[in-house]
Amino acid sequence: MALTSTWLATFLLPFFVCADVPVYGQCGGTGSMCPGNIIGRRGYLDLSCICDDIELDNAIDHDISTGVQYLITFGDSYSQTGFDINSTKPTADNPLGNPSLPGWTASGGLNWVGFLVSQFNDSTLLSYNFAYGGATTDSNIVAPYESSVLSFVDQVTEFSESVASHPSYAPWTAADTLVGVWIGVNDVGNIYYLSNVTDIMNAVMVRYFEQLQIIYDAGARNFFLLSVPPINETPAMLAYADDVRDQEATVIAEYNDLLASGLANFTSTNSGVTAKLIDTSIAFQTAIDDPTAYGAPNATCYDSDGTTCLWYNNYHPGIAINKLVAEEVATSWNGSFF
Template identity: 45%
Template sequence: MIQYSGDSYSQTGFSITGTKPSVSNPIGNPAFPGYTTTSNGNNWITYLLHPSSASTLLNYNLASGGATTDASLNLSPLPSNSLTASNTLIGIWIGVNDVGNAWSNANWPTLSQKIIDQYFTQVQELYASGVRNFLFLTVPPIQKTPAAMAQPNFTQSTEGAAVGDYNKLLVKAVDYFKAKNEGVTTWVYDTGDAFNTAIASPKTYGAKDASCYNGDGTSCLWFNGYHPGQAIHKLVAAGVAALVGL
């Protein structure tokens, strides 16, 4: 079983009070592939439900569009008989809105550390509840989104530096969390690999260039000015699957 927390890059519109995931319906609700606000189709989570894993992976996706770290790591209780240390993976892709909304703040170095501290306060609560397997996804290169590319070079480079600094703090926090908690298994997936692969060769992925966007989710790399389309989501899913062994 996999439980996800995050923002619009991950959400599928799941409601904890609706139909629960099952072997025949791995995302529960809404109907597959769910309400994916960033791709007009599959996102990285639903791409992970390939035929070889769909019979075993049940997905409780608590990601919510616009979420930031303080509000996003939803700890809603899962069915009491479903959560065990061995059969549950927590996947967290958060920080896009934290960095995107605040990178230009004069106190960003201090603020980013506070965000990470809050992040891992909540991760520690998950550990206390019995979870032992954690997947962390880094903030992607949002300075390369069409919206950011329309800004001056200085803005792009400064935002890119903020992304890099945040991700370094994330990796450091993961290492510390693992060192102080017995029995923890962690993975960190660098989402920049998927994004940069597509951006470096857009025509390979059906796009005319690296900056166009289209709400069909497939004819450009980007669904809109800030969210990736299906090709990038598929690359993220492939990278996660290879890293974790899904």
């Protein structure tokens, strides 16, 4: 798809957004039902109140043999697997590192990252997934549901302090590494009803592409960005009036247009970049339009098993939609990484 829109954001506007009463609980912060609002490592919120105390394996420093490829990802609970860079590193037999497959996800099982490294990969694909539940792009622009959440900016800082240096445990190169970013669900969801939403999104986009620039400067050249999906069609949002949902849909479209124009600008100003924009609405609508084909009785139910319904809970997609998202990514990189 040709990306020819003009890049609109040219400077960072000093906005800070935190609604006192958000219209919905954030992705990864959907309102804990566990005592003490228990959040696991990497921002995983146990929505079913099975708040197990899980200790990760000790960190292992090891060399990786040649011939492997790397998937480095950033995002929120739509992408999280619970990875801790200071614990067990990924291997061919354990591509997520820690926790092992399927990881700590908000899907009921494998999410799109897990599918990519375990079912769609043509060779060994090791995941370094910095995604954190509840994340926004920059907490200083759009506040997360709690201050401990690692934003996209924070995640890139983690990357810069670890994998960016091409350490012995992850000797990645430009040619063998794919970087994916799926952020924006919480940004859009927390600001779509504000009068200055466009100005805020412009500020968000500046920070978004500043982070991509940091990753590029570390040596990455292959990128894919995932659009904000139709979160206005989640069971949580279906509880609201049509005009509210239409308003959110309009902001989703505006955000995704800014993402497209930003990626076009990023690609044109940085040599050697190969970048794809993944339209996640395709995966979501495929399932929503024909839920029975994916084992669900309808498009609105949710179940924490991740398979009985399309939705894991009232805001997070289950396993089938995650697999469809993974298919979209894999198809876009067919012949190189998948």
